[in-house]
Each structure stands twice: as structure tokens, then as C-alpha cells.
Amino acid sequence: MTRIKFDDQFFESENDETVLHTLLRNNQQVPYGCKAGACQCCLMRSLENTPSEKSQVGLKDTQQKQNYFLPCICIPENDMTIELPNTGATWLESEVIEKKPLSENVIFLKLKSKEPLAFFAGQFVNLKNEAGVIRSYSIANIPNSTHELEFHIRILPNGQFSRFVADELEIGMLLSVSHAQGSCHYVEGKSEQSLLLVGTGTGLAPLYGIIRDALENHNHIGKIHLFHGSRDASGLYFEDKLREMEKNHSNFHYTPCLSGEVKSRKYTKGRANQIALEKFIKLDRWRVYLCGQPDMVLQTKKMAYMQGASLKEIYTDAFLS
Ligand SMILES: Cc1cc2nc3c(=O)[nH]c(=O)nc-3n(C[C@H](O)[C@H](O)[C@H](O)COP(=O)(O)OP(=O)(O)OC[C@H]3O[C@@H](n4cnc5c(N)ncnc54)[C@H](O)[C@@H]3O)c2cc1C
Ligand code: FES
Structure with a gap:
């Protein structure tokens, strides 16, 4: 004892x-x-x-x-x-400026920080509400001069913070935001490198920011392959935006995957990580990003390594809860 x-x-x-x-x-x-x-x-x-x-x-x-x-x-x-550390965490006040459903159980939230907040697209922040409940959420947009932060928040049936977002949080209310953390973000240089991105559910949030950063801010010319997985089509909540992005960028490829029933040929049947790793057997010199469900992230990291990706080139964000 x-x-x-x-x-x-x-x-x-x-x-x-x-x-x-x-x-x-x-x-x-x-x-x-x-x-x-x-x-x-x-x-x-x-x-x-x-x-x-x-x-x-x-x-x-x-x-x-x-x-x-x-x-x-x-x-x-x-x-x-x-x-407790006497330095104390620094929290920035941010106002909710947009809130809308992206699907049955995913909410899009836009905050405007009162002060500049430095971040790389794909990093995460901790959000704290008035009751002191703190949870981590990935930033889904790219850095901007208006200090805006976008999030995709999955609502869990009894989730303390996500239910607060769904039921109580309103436009104009304030949330506290921590500094940005995490190493899962676009790394400058090697713009010809092929990128493989796999996300399940709201694991798409950081990946969407990373892809926009690569294409819009860094003129990434290597191939970018995104595999987004969900059980059913309603979970592929950014399908239209990603198909539009595919039209505008010839090096970007989007594969929406459904692990449940597939009713349309637009979707690939199976788990996003398995489909991605079966399609790209050799991952030497690739950069790999894996975000979302922790088991998927861990398992795919091992497989990507076994298929040739260097551990230094595998970036992960496991949405532990
Ligand atoms: C680095 C990082 C980044 C993250 N980014 C995001 C993000 O961008 N978007 C996002 O939505 N989340 C993200 N998360 C997860 C997020 O931080 C919270 O854990 C999540 O929103 C749940 O918090 P909550 O307070 O609503 O639930 P809690 O009150 O914390 O309850 C979570 C509980 O729900 C249970 N649970 C899990 N899945 C289910 C389910 N399907 N049905 C019922 N119960 C379930 C779990 O066992 C757990 O005990 C991230 C996590 C980390 C660590
Ligand atoms: S609560 Fe300890 S690291 Fe998140």
C-alpha cells in the first residue's frame, strides 16, 4: 500500500x-x-x-x-x-460562433478565440466548460488570421462533454481553450512524398485540416490518399466536401468506406484501415496519418510499419475516452 x-x-x-x-x-x-x-x-x-x-x-x-x-x-x-504545477495551464476564452449538425451524431462547432492561438492543422486542444469538464478535440481547420477553430464532435449517448455540446452549448456562449498540442500535423518539406491518411468517424477532423494544409498552404504535389471509415453512409459526413476537393486537386483521392451494409457503388465495403493497407502494400517512403478509434490506430500503426513505413513517418491521434 x-x-x-x-x-x-x-x-x-x-x-x-x-x-x-x-x-x-x-x-x-x-x-x-x-x-x-x-x-x-x-x-x-x-x-x-x-x-x-x-x-x-x-x-x-x-x-x-x-x-x-x-x-x-x-x-x-x-x-x-x-x-499541482504552479505555472497553471493557460486557457484562452473563445466564443461559440457556429454550431450545426453534420450527421445524426456529429456536431460541427466553430469557436473564435479572443486572442491568437498558434497551431498546426491536425493538432488538438483541450476544451473546458463552465462546470470544469475538460476533453480533447482535434482542430479541423487551418490556421487563419481571425483566430477561428473548427471541430467535429461526436455525441456519445451519455458523454458528459459531448452531451453538453449537443444540449446546452449555444452560439455566443464561451468555452476555455488550451494551447494546441500533439505531433499529428503536416510537416513541411518532402512535398513529393505520398501521404496515406486513414480515419474513422470524427477521426476525419484532424485529417481534413492536414489535407487542406498540405494542398492550400504547402502546395503538396505528392499523392494524398484519404480513407474515411464509418459503419453507415450517414457517418461519411464530409462526403460532398471531399468529392469537391478531389475534383479540384488531381493528386487528392478520397475513398469512403462502410463496414456495414453498402447500398451504393459510391462506397467501398469494408474497414477503412484494411482497405487502405490492402491497396498500398508497400509503404516505404510514405507518410502515414491515423486518427480516430484507438484500437484501429494502434493496429494500423503496426501494420503500416510491417508494410515498410518508418515509425518516424507514422503520425497518430488515438481518440482515447
Ligand atoms: C487527442 C484526442 C483528440 C480527440 N479529438 C476528438 C475529435 O476531434 N472529435 C471527437 O468527437 N472526439 C475527439 N476525442 C475524444 C474526446 O476527447 C472525448 O473523449 C469524447 O468526446 C467523449 O467525451 P464525453 O465527455 O462526451 O464522454 P465521457 O463522459 O468521457 O464518456 C466517455 C465514455 O463513453 C463510452 N463510450 C465510448 N464510445 C461509446 C459509444 N459508442 N456508445 C456509448 N458509450 C460509449 C466510453 O467507454 C467512455 O467511458 C479526442 C480525444 C483525444 C485524446
Ligand atoms: S487526464 Fe491525464 S493526460 Fe489526460
Whole structure:
């Protein structure tokens, strides 16, 4: 049994329990989002022992050296004394300027940040509502001078944040937005390189931003192949925009895939990742982007590597929840 000292109180952790879980079980008010080591909302600092390597994955070298760690993926091996970072996360106020349905369970949300927010298309931000609920969402547009951010938000039946977006969030209301994070974005240079992008559901959001960035801002001339997967046609919510993009850019190719019943020849039957990897067997020198459902992302990353893609050229965003 290990003991966690936080805010001058001691908490006993149960077997295999993360530090975050111990704190929440004891009704401590600490920030968190994904609970899976992706969003970095829960960042804390250990004041005694060096935290486990695993709990520091994705943090900057300087943060690691100062014993910062992610309590949501830290199972303590020794007693710990911890504190919230005194730097505090910087949140920018943003106003909802557009909200509309993209499909039965996906909402398009446009925010206007009151201050400039630097980002690469494809990165994600954490959104926080007034109740303090924080979740990560990928930015679906490209950087612009009006500080606008676009999101595709899938509504889960009992999802705390997504239901808030669907039922309560209105135009004119404010949300807090974190700085942009993540390495899943277009990388300048190698404009002749072939790009393979695979996304399921709202995994399309970052991919759409990346493709626009490649074509509109970087004049990417290599082939760009997007495979978007959904169970049924209603989930292919950007079909018209992507077909239009295909008409305007001869190097862009869009393959909408349906894992459920296929009623039209416009769609390819099967899972987007399998169809993509069967079509492109050799991925040496390709750049690969994988976004959406975590199992799909992990499995496809392994397969893409086995089919020749370099791990350095595989960019992923697993929508952990
Ligand atoms: C880096 C990153 C980027 C992301 N980008 C996006 C994005 O662009 N768009 C987007 O929509 N989401 C995105 N997500 C996911 C998002 O952060 C939230 O996890 C998601 O919106 C759910 O939050 P919630 O508060 O609505 O649900 P929560 O209250 O957190 O509930 C989630 C729970 O719902 C359960 N669940 C999962 N799927 C289903 C289902 N089909 N039916 C019923 N229950 C289910 C899960 O088991 C989980 O326990 C991203 C996540 C990460 C980590
Ligand atoms: S809650 Fe810990 S990293 Fe997201």
C-alpha cells in the first residue's frame, strides 16, 4: 500500500490504482481530461521521488527533469508527495460562433478565440466548460488570421462533454481553450512524398485540416490518399466536401468506406484501415496519418510499419475516452 501526500493530506492508494484515481476517489478537485495520458490536463509534480518513466511519456525534457508526471497513468511504486504545477495551464476564452449538425451524431462547432492561438492543422486542444469538464478535440481547420477553430464532435449517448455540446452549448456562449498540442500535423518539406491518411468517424477532423494544409498552404504535389471509415453512409459526413476537393486537386483521392451494409457503388465495403493497407502494400517512403478509434490506430500503426513505413513517418491521434 502506498501513500499519496497532496495538499497537506494523506491518501492511501489501492492496488493498481493510478494517482489520479486515488485523488478523485477522495474527492480532491484536480483537473483531468482523457484519463489516458494523451491530453496532459492532469499534469502534476512529484516533490520527492522521480516518477516512473511511463508516467512522463510525452512530456518535455525540461518537465521530466523537474519531476512532472501524468497522474492518470501513474501507478505509484513508493509513497509520493505531489502538487499541482504552479505555472497553471493557460486557457484562452473563445466564443461559440457556429454550431450545426453534420450527421445524426456529429456536431460541427466553430469557436473564435479572443486572442491568437498558434497551431498546426491536425493538432488538438483541450476544451473546458463552465462546470470544469475538460476533453480533447482535434482542430479541423487551418490556421487563419481571425483566430477561428473548427471541430467535429461526436455525441456519445451519455458523454458528459459531448452531451453538453449537443444540449446546452449555444452560439455566443464561451468555452476555455488550451494551447494546441500533439505531433499529428503536416510537416513541411518532402512535398513529393505520398501521404496515406486513414480515419474513422470524427477521426476525419484532424485529417481534413492536414489535407487542406498540405494542398492550400504547402502546395503538396505528392499523392494524398484519404480513407474515411464509418459503419453507415450517414457517418461519411464530409462526403460532398471531399468529392469537391478531389475534383479540384488531381493528386487528392478520397475513398469512403462502410463496414456495414453498402447500398451504393459510391462506397467501398469494408474497414477503412484494411482497405487502405490492402491497396498500398508497400509503404516505404510514405507518410502515414491515423486518427480516430484507438484500437484501429494502434493496429494500423503496426501494420503500416510491417508494410515498410518508418515509425518516424507514422503520425497518430488515438481518440482515447
Ligand atoms: C487527442 C484526442 C483528440 C480527440 N479529438 C476528438 C475529435 O476531434 N472529435 C471527437 O468527437 N472526439 C475527439 N476525442 C475524444 C474526446 O476527447 C472525448 O473523449 C469524447 O468526446 C467523449 O467525451 P464525453 O465527455 O462526451 O464522454 P465521457 O463522459 O468521457 O464518456 C466517455 C465514455 O463513453 C463510452 N463510450 C465510448 N464510445 C461509446 C459509444 N459508442 N456508445 C456509448 N458509450 C460509449 C466510453 O467507454 C467512455 O467511458 C479526442 C480525444 C483525444 C485524446
Ligand atoms: S487526464 Fe491525464 S493526460 Fe489526460
